[in-house]
Structures are given as C-alpha cells and as structure tokens.
Amino acid sequence: MSTKKHIAIILSIGIYLFFLGNQGIYITDPVESNYALTASEMVQSGDYISPQIYGMYWYDKPILFYWQLASAFTIFGINEFSARFWPAIMGLIGLLLTYAFTRHLYNAKIAFIASLILGTSFEYWLISKAVITDMSLFVFSNAVLVCFYLAYRSEKKQYYYGAYLFAGLATLTKGPIGFLLPAFIIVVFMLWQRNSTELKHMKCAVGTLILTFVGGSWYYIMYSIHGTIFLETFLGVHNFLRATVSEHPKDNVWYYYLVMFIIGFFPWVFTLPLVLKKMWTKRACQKIDETTGFLVIWILVVFVFYQIVATKYTTYTFPAFLPIAILVARFLTERKTLLKKMLLFNLVFYTLLTFFVAIPYCQKYSAKDAGVIVAASKKSDAIVGSYGEYHTSAVFYSGAKIYRIEKAQNIDKLIPKAMSWNSKNVMPFFPEEDLIKENHVLMLVSTDSLDRFKFDIKGKWVLVGQRNQELLFKKQ
The missing domain is CATH 3.40.50 (Rossmann fold)
Structure with a gap:
C-alpha cells in the first residue's frame, strides 16, 4: 500500500472519530467551560493578549490554546463544534506526525499501524474531542523530540531548528513544562549515548533565540502589562505549587499512572502480552539498539517525571503514547487478522461511545x-x-x-x-x-x-x- 493510501486512510478514520457528534457534545464543567468561556470573552473583548474570564484577568494557562479556540469561534461561531474543532485538528496532526516519524525510523507498514494504534486508543480519542490543552501539547512537545532525533541520527542538522521552534510552541501551550520535559528526555538519552560531541551540532545559540522569541515573547508582554501578579499566579501557583503540593492528594499514589495507562491505552493494552513475549524472544540476547533506547527513554522519563510531581492528572503522561504506539506496532506487523478485527471493533466502539455515552454524559455534566x-x-x-x-x-x-x-x-x-x-x-x-x-x-x-x-x-x-x-x- 502506498504512502498516499496510508495517509488517506489515517485521515479518513481520524476525521470520522474525532469530529463525529462534536456539535452535540455540550461543554462540561469544570475544565472545558473555563477554556471555552475565556476564549469567547477574548473574541468579544478583542483583547487577544491577556486572557480573561468573568471579565477578570486569568493567568491559568498560556495563550496559544486560547488563540486556537478564539480562531474557531471567529470562523464557525461560538458553539460546541467550534470549541472542539482544534483538539480534533491537532489529533489529526498528531497521527500524521507519528506516521512520518515512524516511517523515517522503520518503514511505511509499521508507520501505518502505529498511527492507527495511537488514533484508536481510548485516551487519544477522548482528548481529541475534549476542550483542553493536552492534544496541542502532545503535538508540540512530541514534535520537539521527533525533530531532535531526526537531526541526531542524520546529517540534516537543520531539524534542530524545528525542535527549538516546537519547544517554543509547547511553552506557549502549557508553560515551562513544554520545553523542560523534552529537554530532560534529550539529556537522559545523550547521557546514555555518551555522545557529548553532538552538542556542537545542536544549533544551541540560534536555537535558544528561536525558543526565547517564540516561547517567551508573550510572557514578556504579559509581565510588562500585569507585573508580578502574573508571575506569582502563573509560575507560582499553576507551575511551582502544582509541582510541589498535590492539588488532589487522594490521587497521589504510586500506581496512579499505571491505572491511567491501562484505561487510556484501551483496547490495545490487551495486545501487550503478545508484544512483550515477542520482544523478549527477539531481544533477550541482543543489545538494545539506539532507536529502541530512545523510545524507551522517552516513555520512562515521562512516567517517572510525572510520578515525582506532586499533583496527578489523568492526561499528564499522555505524550508517552506516541513512542508506546511505535513500539507496539513493531511487534504486531504480522498479526494482520488481529489488527483488522481491532480496527473494526474500534470504529464500532467509538461510534457507540460517542452517541450513547459521550453525548448523554456531557448533557448531564453541563449547565x-x-x-x-x-x-x-x-x-x-x-x-x-x-x-x-x-x-x-x-x-x-x-x-x-x-x-x-x-x-x-x-x-x-x-x-x-x-x-x-x-x-x-x-x-x-x-x-x-x-x-x-x-x-x-x-x-x-x-x-x-x-x-x-x-x-x-x-x-x-x-x-x-x-x-x-x-x-x-x-x-x-
């Protein structure tokens, strides 16, 4: 099957799953409504720099996701479809990113399977329909690592510029974690590789300027307008306090993200015994290769980092789904019958879930x-x-x-x-x-x-x- 056919199928399935029923899925409390109301006030006030909610300045999240919502509200009107438009679009972009990266690492077949696995995992489907920042963060923060590794393993060092650019966009989406977490993953990988000479090729000087300009300009403008109250609230409460003091103490347990992964990677989580068995048989006597090591480090750093962070959220470890999907796809390439059955199940399952769970649930938990x-x-x-x-x-x-x-x-x-x-x-x-x-x-x-x-x-x-x-x- 050609690359064009792969992309056509991926986009067709993604558009169907991510846009299906969105116009009838009400905006829910407490999270979605905060984003939707802030973006609607942005459109109505014409102030596209300082987010406001209830007519008060709101320093909860950076600006980029609000810009996305505001653009959809301007084009399609202020409604549910508009609010869910950009999460769905970013979901499609995430699948294309996965396909392109995996195809570069391995081949088109594994890339196709990895994209389908990712796009039909429960958490990916859910976040592609939710009015939250996490799908945009997923794309931008993972694009940092994709660009880094493409540059690292090839002579095309200009990919490093892309890494800095996407780190800036991730920072505009979620805050400092947008560049810090990918940086931690890169540092751990470089230490594992013991390859300090690569630092000479990483465009650090120009890259830092790109990151600072793209990711930092809005923060500088906000500080210039609002002063220390912006820094105290955004960096103090929504970053430092969240990292050091649990907002939801009952969730601060060691198995929290394990449970979230089992739920979020449904139904593909049931294929893991097959994958682990095949992985062990194939690699028990072999040294782990560079690419596998990078993907594993990517996964482990995400989970360990957020396990250390005091506040636990269901979506925090979501970025690790991209490398997980790639690793699973590598060991399911020969299971054509299983893959077809799983894909058919997912199409039916998410269709039913949309109309018989998502829509009624959101009607119940929306005012x-x-x-x-x-x-x-x-x-x-x-x-x-x-x-x-x-x-x-x-x-x-x-x-x-x-x-x-x-x-x-x-x-x-x-x-x-x-x-x-x-x-x-x-x-x-x-x-x-x-x-x-x-x-x-x-x-x-x-x-x-x-x-x-x-x-x-x-x-x-x-x-x-x-x-x-x-x-x-x-x-x-």
Whole structure:
C-alpha cells in the first residue's frame, strides 16, 4: 500500500472519530467551560493578549490554546463544534506526525499501524474531542523530540531548528513544562549515548533565540502589562505549587499512572502480552539498539517525571503514547487478522461511545440547558446567583454575569490569594446576606444544595425551570 493510501486512510478514520457528534457534545464543567468561556470573552473583548474570564484577568494557562479556540469561534461561531474543532485538528496532526516519524525510523507498514494504534486508543480519542490543552501539547512537545532525533541520527542538522521552534510552541501551550520535559528526555538519552560531541551540532545559540522569541515573547508582554501578579499566579501557583503540593492528594499514589495507562491505552493494552513475549524472544540476547533506547527513554522519563510531581492528572503522561504506539506496532506487523478485527471493533466502539455515552454524559455534566433558561428569563437589572456548585458552563451558554453566592464571612477565605489554590476563584462573589436588599434575583441551585438553600436564603422563591442537576428560582 502506498504512502498516499496510508495517509488517506489515517485521515479518513481520524476525521470520522474525532469530529463525529462534536456539535452535540455540550461543554462540561469544570475544565472545558473555563477554556471555552475565556476564549469567547477574548473574541468579544478583542483583547487577544491577556486572557480573561468573568471579565477578570486569568493567568491559568498560556495563550496559544486560547488563540486556537478564539480562531474557531471567529470562523464557525461560538458553539460546541467550534470549541472542539482544534483538539480534533491537532489529533489529526498528531497521527500524521507519528506516521512520518515512524516511517523515517522503520518503514511505511509499521508507520501505518502505529498511527492507527495511537488514533484508536481510548485516551487519544477522548482528548481529541475534549476542550483542553493536552492534544496541542502532545503535538508540540512530541514534535520537539521527533525533530531532535531526526537531526541526531542524520546529517540534516537543520531539524534542530524545528525542535527549538516546537519547544517554543509547547511553552506557549502549557508553560515551562513544554520545553523542560523534552529537554530532560534529550539529556537522559545523550547521557546514555555518551555522545557529548553532538552538542556542537545542536544549533544551541540560534536555537535558544528561536525558543526565547517564540516561547517567551508573550510572557514578556504579559509581565510588562500585569507585573508580578502574573508571575506569582502563573509560575507560582499553576507551575511551582502544582509541582510541589498535590492539588488532589487522594490521587497521589504510586500506581496512579499505571491505572491511567491501562484505561487510556484501551483496547490495545490487551495486545501487550503478545508484544512483550515477542520482544523478549527477539531481544533477550541482543543489545538494545539506539532507536529502541530512545523510545524507551522517552516513555520512562515521562512516567517517572510525572510520578515525582506532586499533583496527578489523568492526561499528564499522555505524550508517552506516541513512542508506546511505535513500539507496539513493531511487534504486531504480522498479526494482520488481529489488527483488522481491532480496527473494526474500534470504529464500532467509538461510534457507540460517542452517541450513547459521550453525548448523554456531557448533557448531564453541563449547565447548558440551565444557561439557556437563564438567558431567556433574565431581565436587564436582575442579579443572577449560583448557590451550591458553581457552573462556568452556565455563564458560557447564558452570556450572563452569574455570582457565586456565599456567606459574607466566607468570601474573604475564598477569593484569590498568592500561592493558593484559591487563585482559581476569579468568578464574581455576592454575599447571601445582601440578597434581601435586591428585588430582581434569579438563583441557580444545584439539586444537592436545595435543602440548604431553602434554609439559608430567606424570601419567597418561585421555581422557573429545572434542567438536569440545576433548578432556577426567581425571587418574588
């Protein structure tokens, strides 16, 4: 089969899986809605430098993913399809990157299989449809390593420039980890190879300028505009604090990423016994070759690095799926029947998953319907409050300013502070004691907070509507 046919099949399968049903998959809380609302405010305000959410400056993530979302919103309108457009596109690019790299390392057959394995693994499918930064980071950070190794093993040293360029883009996507993690992998590989002479060919001077300009210009502009509060929040809270203090302590266990891998690499994880058996038979008496060593180091450094980092997230080790897919593909090339059955299973499985799990799940865990009711019920002078769990998606879909209702004595404890997870609480607050003074009030109440709402909030309230886990009350 020719390369053109391989690419056509890969793109056809990727487009089908990654775009299927996206227009009906609601924006969910709490993560997707933060990105979507920030990008929509970027488009509406015309400020494409300083991310904002709820009209407040927001230093959670760098700018590149917001630019991607904003571009889709500008072209296709502010909706679910637009929000999921760039993750799907980056998913396709990730498959093409895998194909091109693997073909260069081995041959077109292994490259084709590796791309199909990667694209039909559960976590890859999921992230290609999710409104989060991880697919963009996957492409850019892995492109650093691809460019590095292509330059390292050939006379085409200009590939090193690509490594620096993609390191800059990864830094604009996720922060310093965008260049630090690929750099760690490269350093470990170079130490294993004991090849210090290659440093002379790595374009370090010009490359550092490329990395600094591409990856650092936006940070410099933000610091110039916002000063130390930007550095304290972005670097302090969202990088240093996250690395040293667990945001979710219950997940900080040694087997966390092992479990995530088993789930994320479904269904191909079931082929690993075959792969390991064949790998052992073939290599038990052989010295590991350079390319295999590079791929293994790539995988191990990713998993060890994030195991050391205090905060655990399901997607952190996702970049390691690219070299894993390549290694698995190498040992499944002769299992044509198995590969065809797995591919057919995946096409049916993800189609069913889209319509019978993803769409209903996101409808349940999104406040879209409640936001629509708010938009239809709100008068110009009405205050809209949220009691109980705060849903940013309600703000995204309603276009209304929605206050988080808390007791006055608790608000000071919740508002953003330096080096604290409270830095995420940038939504507007309103003291519940002051509601008695307001005549026009709409109140979103989560069902599990209904009894507490009736006890705490005085006044006569009429139920306007109910959607999923949210009820909307109007003060009489």
